[in-house]
Amino acid sequence: MTALSIRDIDMHYGAAQALKSISIECESNRITAVLGRNGVGKSSTLRAITGVNAISDGQISFDGDLLKKSPPYKRARMGIGYVPQGREIFPLLTVKENLETGYAGLKRADRSIPEYIFELFPVLKSMLGRRGGDLSGGQQQQLAIGRALVTRPKMLVLDEPTEGIQPSIIKDIGRALQFLRDKKGMTILLVEQYLDFCREIADDIYVMDRGEIQHAGPASDLDLPEVRRHLMV
Numbered sequence: 001m002t003a004l005s006i007r008d009i010d011m012h013y014g015a016a017q018a019l020k021s022i023s024i025e026c027e028s029n030r031i032t033a034v035l036g037r038n039g040v041g042k043s044s045t046l047r048a049i050t051g052v053n054a055i056s057d058g059q060i061s062f063d064g065d066l067l068k069k070s071p072p073y074k075r076a077r078m079g080i081g082y083v084p085q086g087r088e089i090f091p092l093l094t095v096k097e098n099l100e101t102g103y104a105g106l107k108r109a110d111r112s113i114p115e116y117i118f119e120l121f122p123v124l125k126s127m128l129g130r131r132g133g134d135l136s137g138g139q140q141q142q143l144a145i146g147r148a149l150v151t152r153p154k155m156l157v158l159d160e161p162t163e164g165i166q167p168s169i170i171k172d173i174g175r176a177l178q179f180l181r182d183k184k185g186m187t188i189l190l191v192e193q194y195l196d197f198c199r200e201i202a203d204d205i206y207v208m209d210r211g212e213i214q215h216a217g218p219a220s221d222l223d224l225p226e227v228r229r230h231l232m233v
């Protein structure tokens, strides 16, 4: 079953076209990765999904409902959890307070931090009282994922989760995403430049270049030389 369906979307920044008829299908309970180098439109695609930026053509539907012009907070309430590029954690708030910002769209009864988040990322538990700004880049990435999970999403959308992060934490993040797919039934979409990470954890892979999708298919069926060609600057 398709969880998120993106059909022929265009996006413009003024006169510049960033996305050209992009179509992506994210199947339920699978990890979909969109690969591409800097500036090809990966973040713009995610901002279209989360409603941060408007599209100029095409349509996006989630769980069968057209998203139309619904604002980001409504999409979050529908179950789309977003982990933005650069983490965007609050540096002066504690780890616990950062996690609690995920309560905003939740019913009172749901306002708690699910314990499994600390099982996935034990470092967050040991640093609950520390300021977000004191954490390393990798710890901040774990916090940003944790915060998105607090919103109890059906789907997680991540913008370059491995960017600037040391290999051991990249492995932890990969394991966490597989756990969320396998044990929590989540649908995951990530955009990345890191080919090997995507090959290891993704089920389906899209390759993007200059605002367009150049390849789509199962991760097991990648034309590696062709993909590498698109990833080279």
Ligand SMILES: Nc1ncnc2c1ncn2[C@@H]1O[C@H](COP(=O)(O)OP(=O)(O)OP(=O)(O)O)[C@@H](O)[C@H]1O
Pocket (backbone or CB within 6 Å): 013, 016, 018, 036, 037, 038, 039, 040, 041, 042, 043, 044, 045, 085
């Ligand atoms: N706010 C903006 N105003 C104008 N142009 C923008 C804006 N944001 C992105 N762009 C342009 O749109 C294109 C796609 O950018 P986007 O950030 O989506 O790419 P990306 O693949 O996510 O790259 P990166 O990895 O650097 O974030 C680029 O040419 C970029 O310069």
